[in-house]
Amino acid sequence: MSPLASDAFWSPIVSRPVAVLGYGVEGRSTLRHLLRQGARDVVVLDKAAPTDPLPEGVRGSFGPDYLKGLAEVAIAFRAPGVRPLVPEVEAFVARGGFLTSQVEAALALAGRDRVIGVTGTLGKGTCCSLLSAMLAAGNIPHALAGNIGLPPLDALDDLPQGALLLLELSSFQLSTLRESPRAAVVVRTTTEHLDWHADQAEYWAHKANLVRFQKPGDFCVYYADADGSAWIGTLGEGKKIAVGSSGIVRIVRDSLEAPGAGLRLRLAETRLTGAFNLENLAAAAAAALELGVSAEDIAAAARAFAPLEHRLEFVREAGGVRYYNDSYATRPEAALAAARALAETDLGLILGGSEKFADFGELAAGLAALPRLRAIALIGQTAERLEAALREAGALDKETGRAWRRCATLEEAVDFLRQEITAGSILLSPACASFGLFKDYKERGKAFKKIVAGL
Helix, strand or coil: CCHHHHHHHHHHHHCCCEEEECCCHHHHHHHHHHHHCCCCCEEEEECCCCCCCCCCCCEEEECCCHHHHHHHCCEEEECCCCCCCCHHHHHHHHCCCEEECHHHHHHHHHCHHHEEEEECCCCHHHHHHHHHHHHHHCCCCEEEEECCCCCHHHHHCCCCCCCEEEEECCHHHHCCCCCCCCEEEECCCCCCCCCCCCCHHHHHHHHHHHHHCCCCCCEEEEECCCHHHHHHHCCCCCEEEEEECCCCEEEECCEEEEHHHCEEEEHHHCCCCCHHHHHHHHHHHHHHHHCCCCHHHHHHHHHHCCCCCCCCEEEEEECCEEEEECCCCCCHHHHHHHHHHCCCCCEEEEECCECCCCCCHHHHHHHHCCCCEEEEEECCCCHHHHHHHHHHCCCCCHHHCCEEEECCCHHHHHHHHHHHCCCEEEEECCCCECCCCCCCHHHHHHHHHHHHHCC
8 A cells, every 4th residue: 555545545534524433343443544644523423432532632422313423524434333224324425425434445545456355144254264374375465354353444554565455344344335346255145134134135235245346357256056145246347256066166075176276175184164164165265266376375275274263163072072162153054054064973052142033944944954963052032933943843843852941041051962962062053143141252152162161
């Protein structure tokens, strides 16, 4: 990022009244960058007031009517959690207000040709991290940021000239995007966040902004065997690179292969588990090949890659039982994929959490079809609805011999499953968010690991 490009971007922004819309991790990062660039008229807008004071000279508008503060500004940096399709935000845009985000700022500052965006429902964090490992193995300088933890603008602080910016992007971050990066990867896309999005169509449409504005010379890797990914992959004018049962990188049983590049890799050669991780490997490998990484470096990176924390993470073996932490599985599809990955031995499963109004029908039917799923512990706000879905699918019929219990705590759930599973696996893969019992999925996963460590 050249100083000239930086000045050209920030000068018209910091000279006008600007709002930081949402004051979480990314909002705080945005405020730091605005102040560093010399902004003098800044207001922070959030439903919840922060516990710490705002920097000197920065105003705040908090509480139920916090969006009324948009009337005072010309520009608003929206944090991912703030839904743009609400009357106050739409009115701000209608009267000429400029709504932007850190992702749009990163595209402008780094240049879209240097940005790789990865999105989807199931596995985008793992795919992004795999691609980062492959780029590193191929000696391609880059930084990894976005939904995976580091705000995009913070990643630009130390990004070397010419290095790539690899971003994991949620539907929230893509909602208002008006420009697509040169390189895009779309992993399996199903349904998620229906407590935020109006419906599946809106969710897919927001995801599609990653690809929608691509130009000739750009490229999009997509998973062709899932409707959402396949539909998004058709958009834009970039080169289309399909992966799955056919395409440049094919999934054949428990392996992936790219005959044109001389790449063949069995899942068993890696430390990853589950068919869905083959999809992530295939998508990352296809993008890495397009970006100039050799097949040898791709395979070496995949073999050395350690699963991300809270994503089907092996914790330990105790008393003949293997414990897995998949707390990041906040969607029914993710929980079902994890259960299937461990279903060759006796399995105990912890399900439940806070309500996002997901449809549990497919999850329940899939679990009912796993004969070695021996016990299910239900926790959290969704326990009653999960039980109803499991009963309707026949997953809790007496004929199955499957044990189940509603549990008040995670500790009770582990204790119950330990009584039922004496050899095999116990899996935390909740299919739901964590709020109510825990602050977030990370706290839930760490609590599970602490319980398991003490067995």
